[in-house]
Amino acid sequence: xxxxxxxxxxxxxxxxxxxxxxxxxxxxxxxxxxxxxxxxxxxxxxxxxxxxxxxxxxxxxxxxxxxxxxxxxxxxxxxxxxxxxxxxxxxxxxxxxxxxxxxxxxxxxxxxxxxxxxxxxxxxxxxxxxxxxxxxxxxxxxxxxxxxxxxxxxxxxxxxxxxxxxxxxxxxxxxxxxxxxxxxxxxxxxxxxxxxxxxxxxxxxxxxxxxxxxxxxxxxxxxxxxxxxxxxxxxxxxxxxxxxxxxxxxxxxxxxxxxxxxxxxxxxxxxxx
Amino acid sequence: xxxxxxxxxxxxxxxxxxxxxxxxxxxxxxxxxxxxxxxxxxxxxxxxxxxxxxxxxxxxxxxxxxxxxxxxxxxxxxxxxxxxxxxxxxxxxxxxxxxxxxxxxxxxxxxxxxxxxxxxxxxxxxxxxxxxxxxxxxxxxxxxxxxxxxxxxxxxxxxxxxxxxxxxxxxxxxxxxxxxxxxxxxxxxxxxxxxxxxxxxxxxxxxxxxxxxxxxxxxxxxxxxxxxxxxxxxxxxxxxxxxxxxxxxxxxxxxxxxxxxxxxxxxxxxxxxxxxxxxxxx
Numbered sequence: 001x002x003x004x005x006x007x008x009x010x011x012x013x014x015x016x017x018x019x020x021x022x023x024x025x026x027x028x029x030x031x032x033x034x035x036x037x038x039x040x041x042x043x044x045x046x047x048x049x050x051x052x053x054x055x056x057x058x059x060x061x062x063x064x065x066x067x068x069x070x071x072x073x074x075x076x077x078x079x080x081x082x083x084x085x086x087x088x089x090x091x092x093x094x095x096x097x098x099x100x101x102x103x104x105x106x107x108x109x110x111x112x113x114x115x116x117x118x119x120x121x122x123x124x125x126x127x128x129x130x131x132x133x134x135x136x137x138x139x140x141x142x143x144x145x146x147x148x149x150x151x152x153x154x155x156x157x158x159x160x161x162x163x164x165x166x167x168x169x170x171x172x173x174x175x176x177x178x179x180x181x182x183x184x185x186x187x188x189x190x191x192x193x194x195x196x197x198x199x200x201x202x203x204x205x206x207x208x209x210x211x212x213x214x215x216x217x218x219x220x221x222x223x224x225x226x227x228x229x230x231x232x233x234x235x236x237x238x239x240x241x242x243x244x245x246x247x248x249x250x251x252x253x254x255x256x257x258x259x260x261x262x263x264x265x266x267x268x269x270x271x272x273x
Numbered sequence: 274x275x276x277x278x279x280x281x282x283x284x285x286x287x288x289x290x291x292x293x294x295x296x297x298x299x300x301x302x303x304x305x306x307x308x309x310x311x312x313x314x315x316x317x318x319x320x321x322x323x324x325x326x327x328x329x330x331x332x333x334x335x336x337x338x339x340x341x342x343x344x345x346x347x348x349x350x351x352x353x354x355x356x357x358x359x360x361x362x363x364x365x366x367x368x369x370x371x372x373x374x375x376x377x378x379x380x381x382x383x384x385x386x387x388x389x390x391x392x393x394x395x396x397x398x399x400x401x402x403x404x405x406x407x408x409x410x411x412x413x414x415x416x417x418x419x420x421x422x423x424x425x426x427x428x429x430x431x432x433x434x435x436x437x438x439x440x441x442x443x444x445x446x447x448x449x450x451x452x453x454x455x456x457x458x459x460x461x462x463x464x465x466x467x468x469x470x471x472x473x474x475x476x477x478x479x480x481x482x483x484x485x486x487x488x489x490x491x492x493x494x495x496x497x498x499x500x501x502x503x504x505x506x507x508x509x510x511x512x513x514x515x516x517x518x519x520x521x522x523x524x525x526x527x528x529x530x531x532x533x534x535x536x537x538x539x540x541x542x543x544x545x546x547x548x549x550x551x552x553x554x555x
Contacts, residue, residue, distance in 0.1 A: 036448045037420035083419055083446065086365060135286070138364045138442070139313025164445040165364070167312040167475055168516030193448045196478055196519065233450035238478050238519035238541045245545030249552050258519055262526045268552065269532065 001027045001062060001156060001187045002048055008056035009043060017043040019211040021057075025156075028185040030178055032198050032219065035208035036233030041191045042083065044208070045158045048189065049078040062155070076105060079154030083161045083191075085141040088148070089133040094125055097133055098148045105152055119147035122177070124170070139165035156187040163194040175201050199223060199237035199256040207232050224254040276437055276469050277301040277324060281338035284319060284328055293319040295493040296338070303436075306463045306470045306483050308501070311490035312514050317473045318364060320490070321439045324471070325359040326352040343436055357386065360430035364441040364473075366422035370414040375406065375425050378414055382433045400432035403458050419446030427455065431462070438462065441473045452479055459483070478518045481505070481539040489515055502537040520544035 002025040009018040017040045025031055033041045046052040047059045050071045059066045062077055082088045091097040098119050102112045120126040123143040128136060133144050142165050149157065163171050171194075178188050178201065192198060198205065198219050205222040207215040209232045215222055223229060224240045236244065239261050243251045249268065255261050282297040294316040301307055309317050322328040326347050329336040340347045343358035363369045372378035379400055383393045401407045404424040409417065414425050423446050430438060440459065444452035460483045462468045474480045481487075487504040489497035491513045497504045504510055505517040506525065520538040524547075527534065534551060538544040 037418050037446070037451055084365065084367070086367065137314040137318060143313075161446065165313055165442060165475065167310075167514050169514035170313060171516070193452070194476070195449055196476075196516075230450075233448040235449045235453065235479075238544075239523065241541035242520060242523065242544045242548065245541060246548055246552065249549075258522050258526060261523055262530065265527065265532070265548070266530055 001025055001029075002189075003060040004044075004047070004057070005060070006057040007044075007047065007054050007059060009040075009047065009052060010055045011043075017211055018047075021211075021213055023206060023213065023216075025187060025189065027187060028182050030182050030188045030201065030203040031190070032201070032203045032205045033189065033191045033208060034193065034195075034198065034205055034222075034232060034234060035214075039208040039232065040211040041208055042160055043211075045080070045160065045189060045191055048074075048156065048158055049080045050074040051080070075101075075154070076152070077154055078156040078158060079149035079152065080158045081146050081149050081160060081162065083164070085133075085138075085145040088145045089141060092132055093130050094120070094133055094136075094144050094147075095129040097144055098151050101148060101152050107152075115151045115153075119151040122150065123147040124173070137165070139167070139170065142166065143170070154186075156189065157181060158189045158191075160191045161193070162190060163192060163197045171197055171200075193234070195223060195234060195237050199239070202256065207234075220254050220256050223256055274303045275300045275341075276303045277340070277342050277471075279323070279338065279340045282320075282323060282340050283337040284323065285335045286319075286332060287334045289334070291493075293493055294323075294490075297490075297493075297495050298338075299488060299495060299498060301469060301471065301486070303469055304463070304467045305486045306460070307472065307486045307488060308477070308480060308484040309471055309473045309488045309490070310475060310477065310515055311496075313475075315490040316493040317490055318441055319493075321361060321441055321471065321473060323347060324437070324439055325361045326350060326355040327361070353385070356382070356433070356435075358435055359437045359439060360433050360435035362423075362426050362430050362438070362440040362443050364445070366419070366426040366446075367415070369426045369429065370422060373413055374411050375401070375414055375417075375428075376410040378425060379428045379432050382429060386433070396432045396434070400428040403431060403461075404428040405454060420448065420451055423447060424451075424455070427458070431458075434466070435468065437469045437471065439471045439473070442475065443472070444476070444479075449479065452476070456480055456483055475516060477505070477516055478520075481518050489513055501539055505539060506537045 004021050004023040007018055007021040010016045035041050050066045098116045099112050125143050181188050202219045205219050215228050223236055237256045243255050278300050279297050283292050283295050285292045323340050324342050330352050370378050379397045404427050406424045444455050463470045484501050487501045505521045518539050520541055524534050534547040
């Protein structure tokens with residue numbers, strides 16, 4: 001669905017933010033991009049919907065180079081939810097906010113109404129439909145921003161730090177929702193620092209540092225490698241840390257899930273008694 | 274000694290039909306490190322705004338009950354008076370930063386308090402150093418990354434050296450190592466300078482180990498209020514959807530399977546050492 005070929009990008013001020021990125025993202029995939037602040041994660045995903053265009057190399061979305069498409073054309077396929085919802089929200093009510101892009105894309109009023117209702121319900125913001133987005137809490141604004149993008153049903157959804165300000169229940173909902181999107185062959189790309197969220201989802205992880213990809217693999221492989229994640233200013237999930245803290249008991253070191261941890265510990269205790 | 278005390282505090286934003294916080298009665302002692310958590314929209318940020326007078330002086334609306342901060346009744350003191358006692362780091366750093374250089378932004382609060390120039394320079398440098406952004410001092414804050422901006426916002430408040438610091442998800446844009454560094458900085462301010470810390474946070478895995486008091490809110494009311502181990506291990510915390518640390522969760526799940534650890538862990542180190550005892554015994 002998205003193919004990145006030896007991509008370089010330099011900001012006008014001269015900062016080289018991406019230095020030779022090659023990456024393929026498949027249809028229906030769930031990919032998490034992780035790495036330290038300033039590693040180039042947001043710069044990379046902004047290439048996917050054409051907000052930024054390559055300085056060198058190429059980004060191909062659904063068979064067409066992003067150089068040959070406008071942001072408006074790409075937006076229909078690639079929905080982008082910003083890190084900071086205040087960069088995205090501007091309408092007077094939550095409802096209008098969600099309808100805005102749908103109108104721009106020329107949906108019929110009837111369809112707009114249905115989709116707005118669907119998105120309001122999905123993101124748990126129905127009770128605020130007539131409220132100004134700016135009266136809402138940070139976490140709620142974040143969900144409105146997400147609703148406004150999901151409403152037009154793009155093929156690829158890019159979520160920049162979607163778990164900020166979200167409590168545990170909302171994160172769990174988000175996880176289930178991503179699973180649903182994937183089941184519909186939609187591609188989800190998440191930029192995140194939330195190690196525990198990634199540990200609960202176990203997606204493919206791309207680890208970035210200094211504008212380059214330093215590692216790729218399943219979360220359980222990447223996040224459990226303390227040396228590797230340290231390079232990207234990440235700490236392993238708490239469950240992994242617990243097992244790493246018990247080196248003399250022959251425990252596996254690639255455990256990220258609390259239930260798997262329980263199973264292993266129970267086996268060990270029962271086996272020895 | 275209590276530095277913050279609220280009694281039956283209830284607040285409606287202007288035009289709001291429902292109160293955003295309702296009958297909140299809490300006591301925060303001087304020198305405590307408090308984590309304030311709860312589902313998004315539960316009233317955490319609103320409560321914090323009552324502590325520095327933004328509510329009611331800036332937002333208006335209807336405030337009932339009482340809130341006393343550092344001996345001042347908030348309703349009777351202006352925001353700038355309260356600012357000497359309480360520093361608030363906003364959830365969104367962009368709402369706080371406005372100067373053309375990081376250094377100027379950090380100096381702004383001190384200028385308002387008429388701090389002498391030499392002293393001001395020292396405190397600005399110290400705050401920049403504590404937050405690890407000395408090299409950004411000449412940069413315009415609006416050109417920095419989200420994580421860098423968060424550090425600047427913290428430095429601004431730090432420089433004021435308030436008795437009470439309220440931080441509303443101060444590390445949400447930071448990578449985990451960056452977040453840990455900030456929590457370490459906050460912890461040091463708490464331990465060494467005795468600053469009372471109120472941290473609004475969802476990422477309890479990283480922050481819990483520093484806290485000695487946890488308050489959980491839900492739908493505008495306080496539902497749990499106590500020391501971290503008790504709060505995290507309570508059934509109510511789970512039902513309220515609090516993302517308890519995975520170490521605590523593992524303790525609970527093992528307990529359900531008949532394996533009792535010596536006490537409730539909140540960090541991975543604690544969980545590992547408690548598990549070590551159990552594993553050795555067998």
